Amino acid sequence: MPNKGLSLLCLMCILLFFVVVHGVKGDVSYSVPEEMSRGYVIGNIGKDLGLNVKELSARKARINAEGNRKRFCNIDLATGELSVAEIMDRESLCKDKLSCIVKMELVLENPLELHKITLHVQDTNDNSPVFTKDVVKLEIRESSVKGARFRLSEARDADIGQNSVQNYILEKNDNFILAVTSNKDGRKNIELVLDKELDREQQQELTLILTALDGGIPPRSGTVQIHVTVLDANDNAPVFTEEVYRATLPENSAIGTVVIKVSATDSDEGINGEVTYEFSHVFSSEKQAFTLDSITGEITVSGSLDYEEEAVYEMRVEGKDGVGLSTDTKVIIELTDVNDNTPEIYLQSLNSYIHENAPPGTEIGIVNVQDRDSGSNGQVRCVISSNVPFKLEPSITNYYSLVTTAELDREVTSEYNITVTASDEGTPSLSSSKIVNLMVADVNDNPPAFRQQSYSAHITENNKPGSAVCTVSATDPDWRQNGTVNYALHSSEVEGTPVSYLLSINGDTGVIHAVRSFDYEKLKNFKVQVIARDNGFPPLSSNVTVSVLVADENDNTPQILYPAPEGNSLMTEMVPKAVQGNSLVSKVIAVDADSGQNAWLSYHIVKATDPGLFTIGVHSGEIRTQRDISENDGMKQNLIVSVKDNGQPPLSATCTVYLLISDNLAEIPELKDMSQDTGSKLTTYLIIALVSVSTFFITFLIITLAVKFCQRRKPRLLFDGAVAIPSAYLPPNYADVDGTGTLRSVRSAYNYDAYLTTGSRTSDFKFVRSYNDGTLPADSTLRKTSSQDPFGPCDDTDSCQVTILWFVIHSALHSQNTFCIFSIFHVLIFI
Structure with missing residues (x-):
């Protein structure tokens, strides 16, 4: 018998040091001796489950204790080995039970997978x-x-x-x-x-x-x-009424509650028949939970009871008479479960951040719920708060996957507080809650947006280079670098000039600066494109149009077009002696390159030979007589006219208008002097003129045809009515704009037809001739007919004679030849 027992003992000792592994539906089981030190390798669970080391690490393998027990084992993700994490005492875990089992779970993620681990703790003789x-x-x-x-x-x-x-x-x-x-x-x-x-x-x-x-x-x-x-x-021992006493007790029974009463009788009399009771074979936990009245045999509750810690108590009670004879009985006390444990919620593999572009169904974490109660008291259902784009999907028993149900938008909601609530099926039901804080990670999904659809910038010309023009601003609701906006000008040209030569922009603030000084007369407005780009990957951008309007500044003085500035030619206009008061005799024409009120011109006579004889229209520049001309008025009248704009400060220019009061050329002193100088040669000229009359008549026809051809190609004068100014007096870059320009289109009743020069070589005469005998009102419009054109076609003899006369006079005066002057008289005789 001893040899057989020793062999069995040796066999069990050998088995303690070998791992027994078996799998049932993916579950594994190991045996390990109790009291093994931390780090003791139980087995390689990775190999036993057919998982490689990389898969264990990638799927975040971990050991969870079942039933709120301590975690007695660890898994090494680098090797897959299962090792002891806490020293296991079989007697503390299982007391006198023959089989001591510790259950654990191996949890794998992506996808969620659960393996049951059964650990058989083997007894050692400790x-x-x-x-x-x-x-x-x-x-x-x-x-x-x-x-x-x-x-x-x-x-x-x-x-x-x-x-x-x-x-x-x-x-x-x-x-x-x-x-x-x-x-x-x-x-x-x-x-x-x-x-x-x-x-x-x-x-x-x-x-x-x-x-x-x-x-x-x-x-x-x-x-x-x-x-x-x-x-x-003493010949009789005590005898109990029952071989086994059984009692059922709720686990929440109060201290002092009577559980059961044992009773034994002794047939002896006196002291030999008096029976006393005591525990004969109990554990310390049983002594702490119950007490035995040695006289009455009542077993009462003396400590706290917990069904989850100990569901059944087995004790032996000994009955002894007064002289030492005794017997014992077994007492079994079974606890009934009470719903006294709230569900426990464990958050595992929880991601604190989730990208806002994560597709619906993305797993955020795993929720494990446990309830130490049994039966319906331990059945747990788990829900989350409503109105959040998440849900719990049941996975394995007591495990849930927390997944998204819709796309997230960090710009709408950047953080979620998800309340997870677990409730059991007990009566009354107990519940517990846990808050999951989840941050939504930003994705660069929003381009910068400008605060305005377009921008208008105003800058005054002659600005200083570097001065600020305007500020554009764009916002990006994304986070950090995804929401950081930089600004740049779109590469383009403005009238052939690159934008970078005109403007620059601060990439951080969006302030647009002028690179150069602008000139309104050259560039009045232009448009540029501003690009706002974020720093995300890939970067997103948007554009906006900035209209830059250059404001005019009074930096141009009025320019007088007529009369021509002194030094070019001295313009002199003839005024008939019979001119009445308020008659138009001349007009000063000026322009200003500025615009707006800076180009509003006013005319003033600052000095005159006879201050009371002439006046000038403040806005029209028309020079008119204030009264009838008398014999006492001087022949030469000089007027100094000032032309002033309306800018601040105003700029001005002056010109001199020369007027001659005379009805014909003979009264002009210069012509009289010229006739006296040529008197001695008059006879010679007359003879030559008579000889050449015949020749002149033949050539005259040719000249008439040539003049008519040239007239068709003659450039039109600037004005059809009023004062006709040769185009040579107008600068090529001025144009009349109704309502804003400086050249007025008001028609006058007078027409200045021809320019005559005397032999002085210093003065020009300008005859003033009315279209009608009477003076037309200023607001009347005069339409020319073809007969009034001196170079029009000769439809009859009278008109041809007038044409010939006009041409000869014009040619003779401009040739400054005495012969030609006397030829005029021969032509007159011929006609």
Whole structure:
């Protein structure tokens, strides 16, 4: 028998150091000896599940304890090895249960996968047998016969199996031997057998030593002292009313609650029949939870009870009479579960950030709920707060995946507080909540947006280079660099000039600066494109149009077109003596390159030969007589006219208008002097003229045709009516604009037809001739007819004669030849 037990013991020790692995539907099971130190390798779970090391790390493999227990194991993601994390004491975990199992879970993500791990904790001989008492007192009567048996309480060993108590040894003595038998439930009955009758007169007390041995290697032992007192006879032991007492008790029972009452009777009388009760074989946890009344046999609650910690209590109660005879019974107390544990929520693999462009169905994290209660009290349902784009998808038992249900937009909601609530099915239902804080990570999905659809910038000409023109502003609702906006000008040209030569922009602030000084007369307005670009990847951009309007500044003085400035030619106009008051005699024409009020011109006579004779229109520049011309008025009239604009400050220019009051050329002193100088040669000229009349008539026809051809190609004068100014007096870059220009289109009743020069070579005459005999009103419009054109076609003899006369006079005067002047008279005679 000892050899067989030793072989079995060795076999179990060998099995303790080997890992037993088996898989059932993806589950694994291991065996490990208790009390192994931290870091002890239990097995390689990666290889056992067919997972490589990279997959374990990528799928965030981890060990979760089941039922809120401690996490006794760790997994090394680098090797896949399962190792001890907490020292496991089988006796604390499972007490006297033959099988001690610790359950755990291996959790893998992406996709979520769960493997059950069953860990069998094997017993080691780390506990010695312990008797319930240090001294056992027996009172035996001297009349007891040989073979009388006296029951002893067995020793308790927290270990199980072969490591529990296997043998008892009684110290050698003359009166007693030890008898050990096994019950049906595997327990041992230890009895002290009287081998030699006692003699009270020889020895009243005996002391024996009882040793209990377990089957471990090496074996452990425990001892108890048996003190025997020799008395009178006691031949009946107590007898319990039931072999096994059973009771059911709610786990939340209050302290002092009576659980059950044990009862034993003894047929003896007197002190021999008085029975007392005591626990004979209990664990410390049972002693803390219950108390036994030694007189009444009532078992009451003395400590807190927890169904989740201990659901069933098994105790042995011993009944003893007054002289030492005893017997025992088993008491089984079963606890019923009460819904006293709220569900526990564990957030695993939770991502604190999720990108806003994550597609619906993206997993954010795993939610594990546990309830230590059993039955319906431990059934848990889990929900999340409404009105959030998330949901819980049931995965494995008590596991949920938190996933998105719609696309997120960080610009609308940048943070979510998701409330996860777990409720059990108990009555009343218990619940708990946990808040999941989730930040939405930004994605560059918004281009910059300008605050205005277009911008208008105003800048005054002659600005300083570098001066600010305007500021554009764009916003980007994205975050950090995705929302940081930079500005740039679109590469383009304005009238052939690159934009970069005109403007620059501050890339950070959007302030547009002028690179150069602008001139309104050259560039009045232009448009540029501004680009706003963020710093995201890839960058997004948008454009806006900026219209730059250059404001005019009064930087141009009026320019007088007529009369021509002095130094070019001295213009002189003839005024008939018969001119009446308020008659138009001349006109000053001026322009201003500026615009607006800066180009509004006013005319003033600042000096005149006769201040009361002439006046000038303030806005028209028309020079008119204030009264009728008299014989006392001087022939030469000089007027100094000032032309002033309306700018601030105003700019001005002056000119001199020369007027001659005369009806014909003969009255002009210069012509009279010229006729006297040529009197001596008059006879010669007359003879030559008569000889040449015949020749002249022949050539005259040719000349008339030539003049008519040239007239068709003659450039039109600037004005059809009023004062006709040769185009040579007008600068090529001026044009009349109704309402804004400086050249007025008001028609006058007078027409200045021809320019005549005298022999002085210094003055020009301008004849003023009215289209009608009377003076036309200023607001009348005169239409020319073809007969009034001196170079029009000759439809009859009279018109041809007038044409010939006009041409000869015009040619003679401009040729400044005396011969031509006298030829005029011959032509007149001929006509």
